[in-house]
Amino acid sequence: MTDTAQFTLPPEVEAARVRSLEQLHLAGTPPEERFARITRMARVVFGVPASSVNLMDSEHQWFKQLDGLDLGTHNPRGDAVCQATIVRAYTEPAEPALVLEDAAAIPEFAALPTVGGADGIRFYAGYPLFGPGGHAVGTFCLYDSVPRSLDAAQLAAFRELASWAQRELESADDLERAAAVQRRLLPPPLGDLPGYRMCATCLPAYAVGGDFYDHYRDDGGLILTLADVMGKGLGAAILTAGVRSALRGASRAVRGVGAGPDPASVVGAVDAQLTDDLTSTDTFVTLFHARLELDTGAVRYVDAGHGLSVLTRADGETTPLPGGGLPLGIVPGEPWTAGALRLEPGDTLTIASDGLLELLDPAGDAGTVAEFVRAHPDPGELCAAVRELAARFPPLDDATVLAIRREPE
Structure with a gap:
């Protein structure tokens, strides 16, 4: 069960987290094929209608790649289930994955405008993505409009795809060559x-x-x-x-x-x-x-x-x-x-x-x-x-x- 305290971070941690995101220079930039390959595969592997790679600043959730939904480039941070995943990276670092089999059945999530309704989020799985300093700057997510669960094998596959997204975030091939x-x-x-x-x-x-x-x-x-x-x-x-x-x-x-x-x-x-x-x-x-x-x-x-x-x-x-x-x-x-x-x-x-x-x-x-x-x-x-x-x-x-x-x- 998730309480509303998991939606916020201490001010000093949040400031450092946002600065870490700024150093990536990726928030608000166009989608990229290297991330689209991950979200397309996620939809096939898990049979979900939507998957995304997101970046979150102090006010917005930016869709670096959003597959299966048409929500533009961003939405308000306060509307996003992913804000809880960001916080979980700090409160539960040993197991940062947030899996909600039915978000609409959890009051603090049901209150979010993106949850429930005919086409809203019911199932959600999110994994934090990290920037400089080890701060959580975004998420890799799965969405469905009906309740569902992940078994142990699926959860392992979910972590593997999140690791792929993390590697793309921090070290594309040209960046690795530049670092060398x-x-x-x-x-x-x-x-x-x-x-x-x-x-x-x-x-x-x-x-x-x-x-x-x-x-x-x-x-x-x-x-x-x-x-x-x-x-x-x-x-x-x-x-x-x-x-x-x-x-x-x-x-x-x-x-x-x-x-x-x-x-x-x-x-x-x-x-x-x-x-x-x-x-x-x-x-x-x-x-x-x-x-x-x-x-x-x-x-x-x-x-x-x-x-x-x-x-x-x-x-x-x-x-x-x-x-x-x-x-x-x-x-x-x-x-x-x-x-x-x-x-x-x-x-x-x-x-x-x-x-x-x-x-x-x-x-x-x-x-x-x-x-x-x-x-x-x-x-x-x-x-x-x-x-x-x-x-x-x-x-x-x-x-x-x-x-x-x-x-x-």
């Missing part, structure tokens, strides 16, 4: 780096993401980059590849006199190169780009709207570095000014994306990043702690960290 390419574009570990220890990790919220890090040697120095392209998913990933390539090219083409490439000149050149692309796509990029002189520990850097970089001294004192400038793509031609610091023996420079901040404190207090870094002074331990944190609380945003420590003499 994006992983390969991340630089391999540098191996032996005398006098320094470094670690970096990038954890996309979904198959592909808008974060990346980069590092490579440069004539006695080390180039370090961490960037965050606005948005998530495949669109952000496409732009991410362009930003990475532009930064590498500009770092090699723009060089300060006797001191390697000047970070401010590099960022300015990249902004000029990408202005048209960023403007036409209404996108901006925050980044931290630096050059470390390995012999001296001297660092020159540009923080273009990133604002989540921390210098940890050997005695444990942490100092957040100032954000400094605007993100790329905001004001074309905007100049950037390079900052400077020196890594003394025992010091660590840590750069993070805002996905780590969200994991640590959804309210957005940047001080929590400094506290987290202070608690994990070793770069390898820091990266391991970030991965452990993301495993316990799957990120809603891409979480990326790069840390380099100058070893004590």
Whole structure:
């Protein structure tokens, strides 16, 4: 028996759930054949007149695919039986399937306008579909206008079709290939780096993401980059590849006199190169780009709207570095000014994306990043702690960290 409390979620959970849906960029988009194959098969396998793949925001149930009924693109969330399936994903995670043999016989469902009557829902089976962070963002459903039940074999088949819908939601073939390419574009570990220890990790919220890090040697120095392209998913990933390539090219083409490439000149050149692309796509990029002189520990850097970089001294004192400038793509031609610091023996420079901040404190207090870094002074331990944190609380945003420590003499 289902009570009305199962139709609502705590406000903070609902907000996170809706944000997870937004990151898919699928609500309100046209039907797709990859989902239609599932709903057509469901009607044949179960002999039901209708099946659907739905996405649910705070106000509407969107039909990503609706087979057997003509209800347009969406209906009010308050009219949908699926709202109970969404909630069940949180209250009954061990068995999230909701099966109503006769919804009209259950008072709280009978009150819904879509239930009962000559052509309304009597039998309903729904299984939640999940987005970034493991939040329930939609449902795979079966409907019938007469009461019926599912035996054990049918329930197993229903779960299998729901798994198929889940896989299509999160990893279409082209998305899987894009994810593989994006992983390969991340630089391999540098191996032996005398006098320094470094670690970096990038954890996309979904198959592909808008974060990346980069590092490579440069004539006695080390180039370090961490960037965050606005948005998530495949669109952000496409732009991410362009930003990475532009930064590498500009770092090699723009060089300060006797001191390697000047970070401010590099960022300015990249902004000029990408202005048209960023403007036409209404996108901006925050980044931290630096050059470390390995012999001296001297660092020159540009923080273009990133604002989540921390210098940890050997005695444990942490100092957040100032954000400094605007993100790329905001004001074309905007100049950037390079900052400077020196890594003394025992010091660590840590750069993070805002996905780590969200994991640590959804309210957005940047001080929590400094506290987290202070608690994990070793770069390898820091990266391991970030991965452990993301495993316990799957990120809603891409979480990326790069840390380099100058070893004590």
